[in-house]
Amino acid sequence: MSQLEQIRIFVELVQAGSATEAARRMSIATSAVSRRLKELEQRLGTELLHRTTRSMALTEDGRAYYSRCVQILEDLREADREVSSRSQELLGTLRIATPWSFGVSYLVPAVTEFMQLHPEIRVDLDMDDRRVDLVAEGIDIAIRIGELQDSSLMARRLAPVSHIVAASPAYLQQHGYPQSPDDLSQHAGLCYANLKSPGQWVYFDAAGNKRTVRVPIRLRSSNGEALCHAAMAGLGILCEPSFITSRAITQGLLQPLLLDYRWYQMAVYAVYPPTRHLSPRVRRFIDFLSQRFGEQPEWEACLQECIGAR
Template identity: 45%
Template structure:
């Protein structure tokens, strides 16, 4: 089962054998024996590619969860419970992952030399249990779920624009002024056409925004704002450097509603594996209540 999982992940008998510290012929025989035992073909083999059959894909999806449960069971009763070791599957949003998670990983791997990280970056909401992830880094508000969450850092949003845009279109002084502005909207959430602000009475209020550009990625919105296309409402982990450099100017300061955070989430387990615990502790230490992207100097 482990041999098949590695072949499915890598698309290669040779790479699977390398990861398993085995030989290509041994791995090939193991897969053939598994297919014979199951009575079904799991892989399409050709000189050009190695792909999963429909049965193979279904089997792989289930094996990822089963093997993770076996690893967890072994860890809970062995000496490995005290030492981070093994493969850690992590999911994170694209912008945060590229800007902050990826630069942190080399330091973590240096600290934990027996851990191997498999990092997937996308802006799609993934099901950790069904898709076999050990943990995820999520941004914003957490929905009700059976997952355990630990706060890694605060989340601060700012409305900002380039100096050229503000010089040409004026600086909004209240959320109501956004009606006359070109607003760059985030399309990956249901309320991307509404920005939330804090009213004088302390309550959150929404303002409808309009503009000619909608994008499903924060870094793409940042580029549009830098090019003077309009106002953007973005987290400081994306635009912190631009705010310090003055290439983006914050407006409506104090009005943008601050809520949510940067969280590590993981499936509930009675025995949290040392690799997950070590990585989350490392991220809390690295980011914390005053993360690098919110500091006056880095």
């Protein structure tokens, strides 16, 4: 029995929920399914399934192995189709992780367009600001924004992201306009919690020197959209990424401030596990995102318009 056949039987067994049903689907004897699973577990040196007479459940090792096996079989089917003269369509499941705010506003529209272009693609989309473990959770691509930590993962830069200092017209009318970054120390700060120093904002002066200003925190939140809503309600001044603030600025709900200074710069990245063979669906999706966002994405165009209008 080949290793690939053992994998196929294991995946079918998990999906069927019983050896009897798996055997029926594969047109083999039930005893053959049980025997192949035992051989696989002996080869791997670990138990993949907890089995009783009435039920079975994946062990921790079994869950990790099952996720990788499903991906292997999907990649194999996709490779067959890619070289087939009958079809050049992508297929299989893309498992994507993205931060919530960026995902809702920009990644979801990109994902839906990609799925319309490739009808046989399925997507499993995890939208959460937590930092996922790509390998352990079987994620194909994670969208990450900011400075990347050193790791064994591969990364491709997709688009730039600038920070914008902004407040509502009502807040500015009541509290005045800051004329320099130092003036922010006299204003109410709406600060992102997932930073080492939420109330310490980084900027660069006209000479390119890196500086910081400490802003009193009135509201701290781990979600940028929450801070944006608070700013629109007139609760204070924020310094948030352009992909969060740009639409409110375009609608006149927020007013950008201190445009003579360059605030914290970062980028959007597609991060994926290292592999000698990147599956066609992953490679094509990353290319698609790079072309869709580019060096002048929608959220940065808003900032350039604000600067140009001064």
